Amino acid sequence: MISPFIEVIDAQQFGLPRTGAVYLIRGSGSILIESGTAASVATIRDSLGNLSPEYIFLTHVHLDHAGGAGHLAGAYPQAKIVVHERGCRHLVDPTRLIEGVRSASPDLFPKYGEPIAVSEHQLLPVTGGEIFDLGKNVQLEVIAAPGHAPHHICLFERNSRTLFTGDAVGNWDNPVDVPLTVPPRFDLDQGLETLGTLKRLRPSQLAFTHFGIANHALAQLDRYKGELIDWFEDLRRLSRRLLPAEIIDQILSQPKYASLPRIKRDMVAMCIRGALLSLETGSA
Ligand SMILES: [Zn+2]
Numbered sequence: 483m484i485s486p487f488i489e490v491i492d493a494q495q496f497g498l499p500r501t502g503a504v505y506l507i508r509g510s511g512s513i514l515i516e517s518g519t520a521a522s523v524a525t526i527r528d529s530l531g532n533l534s535p536e537y538i539f540l541t542h543v544h545l546d547h548a549g550g551a552g553h554l555a556g557a558y559p560q561a562k563i564v565v566h567e568r569g570c571r572h573l574v575d576p577t578r579l580i581e582g583v584r585s586a587s588p589d590l591f592p593k594y595g596e597p598i599a600v601s602e603h604q605l606l607p608v609t610g611g612e613i614f615d616l617g618k619n620v621q622l623e624v625i626a627a628p629g630h631a632p633h634h635i636c637l638f639e640r641n642s643r644t645l646f647t648g649d650a651v652g653n654w655d656n657p658v659d660v661p662l663t664v665p666p667r668f669d670l671d672q673g674l675e676t677l678g679t680l681k682r683l684r685p686s687q688l689a690f691t692h693f694g695i696a697n698h699a700l701a702q703l704d705r706y707k708g709e710l711i712d713w714f715e716d717l718r719r720l721s722r723r724l725l726p727a728e729i730i731d732q733i734l735s736q737p738k739y740a741s742l743p744r745i746k747r748d749m750v751a752m753c754i755r756g757a758l759l760s761l762e763t764g765s766a
Pocket of ligand 1: 544546547648649691
């Protein structure tokens with residue numbers, strides 16, 4: 483328990499504990515942050531019991547955060563699905579997201595489950611700056627947070643000063659400790675600028691999707707900034723003499739990754755591929 487009105491639901495992403503979180507916030511009604519994957523929907527619905535969320539906020543449309551949105555929208559027809567306006571079309575038609583994951587990580591793909599479309603009338607597009615008053619002094623502010631994806635948002639709960647980071651601040655307490663530079667659109671400059679924006683909010687705790695709550699929020703934001711800079715420096719250096727597949731092999735042969743389950747190694751590889759792609763396309 484972080485604050486009496488915020489709960490972490492372990493979505494059992496890819497069938498693994500403490501890998502993907504969905505947050506439940508209770509004001510006068512209840513809301514969710516993230517939907518989890520399509521494969522996590524039953525877990526989320528079980529955790530909600532007879533609660534029926536009014537809003538489901540998605541930090542971005544990648545399938546580990548939003549893959550279950552269509553299923554949850556169907557189960558809770560009065561719920562609004564809140565997402566950056568640039569992400570809306572991918573929820574109405576998830577074909578490109580599905581194809582993106584199938585080609586970027588064919589091994590992980592089956593673990594996501596099958597997303598379905600969100601019907602347009604349930605979508606509530608945002609761009610950043612909106613404030614949702616949830617009653618009982620709980621207020622959620624939408625923060626534009628591009629970098630991990632151009633349409634990424636974070637959510638800031640003003641009463642507890644909890645910042646829901648999505649993938650903007652990487653992973654926490656997770657053996658996949660590389661920066662979340664996944665394909666296809668990671669942008670280093672935007673990612674670093676976003677960390678500055680998040681710091682100016684002066685959050686007191688960070689609520690990570692992967693996974694859980696961290697205190698010392700400002701120190702964590704600085705830590706991630708340093709990690710991102712070092713990560714790109716290392717990959718830029720390696721890419722001068724090695725092919726992408728060789729870079730992936732070299733990083734995965736480090737002892738801390740060698741002992742990880744295959745699925746976590748695949749996640750590290752995906753972050754390496756995304757960073758190399760953004761070096762290639764000039765977004766780093
Ligand atoms: Zn993610």
